[in-house]
Amino acid sequence: MTDLSKDIQELRKKKEVLKKGGGEAAIEKQIAMGKLTARDRILSLLDKDSFQEYDMFVKHDGRDFGLDKKDFPGDGVITGTGTIYGAPVCIYAQDFTVAGGSLGLHHARKITKIMDHALKLKCPVIGINDSGGARIQEGVGALAGYGEIFYRNTIASGVIPQISLILGPCAGGAVYSPALTDFVFVVENISKMFITGPNVIKTVLGEDVSMEELGGARVHAEITGNAHFYAKTEQECFEQIKQLIRLIPANNAEASPRIEKKEPTTALNIDDVVPSDPKQPYDVRDIIKCIADNSEFLEVHELWAANIVIGFGRMGGETVGFVANQAMVLAGVLDCDSADKAARFIRFCDSFNIPIITLEDMPGYLPGIDQEHAGVIRHGAKVLYAYSEATVPKITIILRKAYGGGYIAMNSRHLGADFVFAWPSAEIAVMGPEGAANIIFRKEIEEAEDKNAMRDEKVKEYIEKFANPYVAAAKGFIDSVIEPKETRALLLHALKLSVLKEEYRPRKKHGLPPF
Amino acid sequence: MENKNTEYKDFVVTARKYKTLLTKKYLDRKPWKPLQSGEVLSHLPGTVMEILVKEGDSVEKGQLLCIHEAMKMLNRIVSPYTGVVSKINVKVGDRIAKDHLMVKIEVE
Numbered sequence: 001m002t003d004l005s006k007d008i009q010e011l012r013k014k015k016e017v018l019k020k021g022g023g024e025a026a027i028e029k030q031i032a033m034g035k036l037t038a039r040d041r042i043l044s045l046l047d048k049d050s051f052q053e054y055d056m057f058v059k060h061d062g063r064d065f066g067l068d069k070k071d072f073p074g075d076g077v078i079t080g081t082g083t084i085y086g087a088p089v090c091i092y093a094q095d096f097t098v099a100g101g102s103l104g105l106h107h108a109r110k111i112t113k114i115m116d117h118a119l120k121l122k123c124p125v126i127g128i129n130d131s132g133g134a135r136i137q138e139g140v141g142a143l144a145g146y147g148e149i150f151y152r153n154t155i156a157s158g159v160i161p162q163i164s165l166i167l168g169p170c171a172g173g174a175v176y177s178p179a180l181t182d183f184v185f186v187v188e189n190i191s192k193m194f195i196t197g198p199n200v201i202k203t204v205l206g207e208d209v210s211m212e213e214l215g216g217a218r219v220h221a222e223i224t225g226n227a228h229f230y231a232k233t234e235q236e237c238f239e240q241i242k243q244l245i246r247l248i249p250a251n252n253a254e255a256s257p258r259i260e261k262k263e264p265t266t267a268l269n270i271d272d273v274v275p276s277d278p279k280q281p282y283d284v285r286d287i288i289k290c291i292a293d294n295s296e297f298l299e300v301h302e303l304w305a306a307n308i309v310i311g312f313g314r315m316g317g318e319t320v321g322f323v324a325n326q327a328m329v330l331a332g333v334l335d336c337d338s339a340d341k342a343a344r345f346i347r348f349c350d351s352f353n354i355p356i357i358t359l360e361d362m363p364g365y366l367p368g369i370d371q372e373h374a375g376v377i378r379h380g381a382k383v384l385y386a387y388s389e390a391t392v393p394k395i396t397i398i399l400r401k402a403y404g405g406g407y408i409a410m411n412s413r414h415l416g417a418d419f420v421f422a423w424p425s426a427e428i429a430v431m432g433p434e435g436a437a438n439i440i441f442r443k444e445i446e447e448a449e450d451k452n453a454m455r456d457e458k459v460k461e462y463i464e465k466f467a468n469p470y471v472a473a474a475k476g477f478i479d480s481v482i483e484p485k486e487t488r489a490l491l492l493h494a495l496k497l498s499v500l501k502e503e504y505r506p507r508k509k510h511g512l513p514p515f
Numbered sequence: 516m517e518n519k520n521t522e523y524k525d526f527v528v529t530a531r532k533y534k535t536l537l538t539k540k541y542l543d544r545k546p547w548k549p550l551q552s553g554e555v556l557s558h559l560p561g562t563v564m565e566i567l568v569k570e571g572d573s574v575e576k577g578q579l580l581c582i583h584e585a586m587k588m589l590n591r592i593v594s595p596y597t598g599v600v601s602k603i604n605v606k607v608g609d610r611i612a613k614d615h616l617m618v619k620i621e622v623e
Contacts, residue, residue: 204585205560206610223540281523281535306538330541331526331533337540363528369547403529434530 022097038093046082090118093128100132108145122251130168153180158351166191186217225304256319305337321349324359335366336379343382350390393498398422422469561585
């Protein structure tokens with residue numbers, strides 16, 4: 001036996017040990033919690049045999065509280081590169097079996113190293129979070145680690161897509177890395193995210209709340225909006241990520257992966273989806289199914305602020321972002337949450353060269369003291385900002401109601417839409433007929449003998465005059481009034497024409513969106 | 516979609532009633548309460564450490580009412596009003612939430 005082969009044996013043995021992470025017992029515990037190990041997660045997510053690991057031999061240099069006598073394989077995090085459907089990605093996964101996945105300086109440095117790689121290689125970075133938090137024994141070194149991660153999240157923002165999976169606890173400062181990334185994925189019963197945990201809340205407030213009630217997957221997917229995708233199992237979560245990776249570009253200088261154009265497959269008839277009575281609800285996702293390639297739609301933030309629908313689909317083989325008012329939920333109003341949701345999505349699409357298709361049917365902003373006090377002005381302004389700022393192709397279809405501030409906000413011509421089309425059912429007006437008639441004809445209604453009859457008559461008069469697309473069309477604010485059946489063909493035409501679209505903005509360091 | 520029809524509720528936006536679903540968050544929203552003059556509320560969750568006035572006392576605007584420990588700080592709660600203490604709603608050692616009524620003052 002040569003020396004080299006002895007060395008190789010030695011190396012293999014070392015790697016075998018390190019690959020076991022926290023050891024058999026800890027792995028068993030991880031599995032008992034219903035979780036995969038960090039390594040299995042990476043292997044499940046990436047293409048077969050594509051994973052290359054780095055920094056396996058990194059060690060912490062903590063010297064206090066007995067840390068000097070402890071060895072943490074990989075320092076509690078696995079980092080590397082691989083591919084998803086052939087597209088390169090950088091990836092890291094915190095290993096809960098090693099010191100609870102706690103983050104020390106070198107654990108963090110492994111993460112920032114792979115993030116730096118991603119930024120140089122111009123490919124997405126995927127982070128799998130499963131950590132008890134800062135490694136307290138390392139003191140401020142752990143905090144430094146978090147800070148260096150946040151800084152890179154910010155620098156990489158809008159350059160490469162950043163994806164976070166919350167597959168275990170993610171508490172305290174640790175939550176801010178996912179919060180700075182583009183898409184956060186959570187899994188039922190596994191994900192737990194909060195700034196201050198149930199123990200602190202119990203001590204300070206005397207209130208009992210479970211981790212699940214405080215910051216479980218469902219809470220973040222439905223109430224806070226911190227999570228963009230919600231899955232029942234880790235496997236389902238990985239499938240969602242693979243789907244997303246197929247739809248978005250590797251970086252802000254690339255186009256999205258293109259596939260062959262397919263016709264919609266839905267049995268729905270686009271003429272039948274929207275009820276003619278503007279007060280009746282329907283599911284706007286049925287319209288998306290009628291116009292998107294293969295009737296496929298990857299919905300983002302499905303459970304949160306469901307009064308607006310956002311997500312990715314394809315038109316003619318190319319990725320587009322859909323933003324659509326959902327008449328079925330809260331009548332499709334804009335409110336603080338739905339404005340935040342739409343604005344961030346629009347900015348993602350704009351950063352990554354994805355054309356935006358807006359489907360409009362909205363009665364206005366949500367009335368309420370709570371909304372006004374929560375800052376619906378500031379939040380609503382984000383939608384105006386995001387649409388105005390975006391230079392990707394922007395196309396609007398007005399399906400039905402387009403009232404008041406909502407008409408302006410939903411990618412109107414006035415905010416720089418490239419094309420605006422309206423269905424014959426569109427009502428483009430300063431407000432709903434009832435509200436408008438009450439104001440314009442207040443005197444007539446008050447003076448009438450039969451006030452209700454007079455109001456009804458005036459509402460009818462207003463509907464006949466203004467509740468249609470032709471007043472706006474006469475001013476050139478919409479480009480054409482089209483039949484619903486023509487929608488897909490027209491969108492494909494408009495997108496084809498927009499391929500070389502260029503639009504410039506004044507030079508500036510950065511704008512100041514109303515965060 | 517089949518069962519949705521029964522779940523659709525009337526929902527008014529600018530004088531028009533729409534049929535639509537309501538979200539959990541919308542239904543759970545906190546109703547707004549107008550600010551009552553004379554109420555001294557906690558601004559943070561915390562613990563009452565010391566109470567320096569009693570019911571019936573006359574207090575000046577700016578006078579120290581109690582010490583409230585919150586976020587690792589001993590906060591001095593001073594009276595925003597001149598008047599008479601009509602109610603003390605907390606005891607020393609009470610752990611209270613944000614916006615909890617601590618002291619009520621009959622404003623002069």
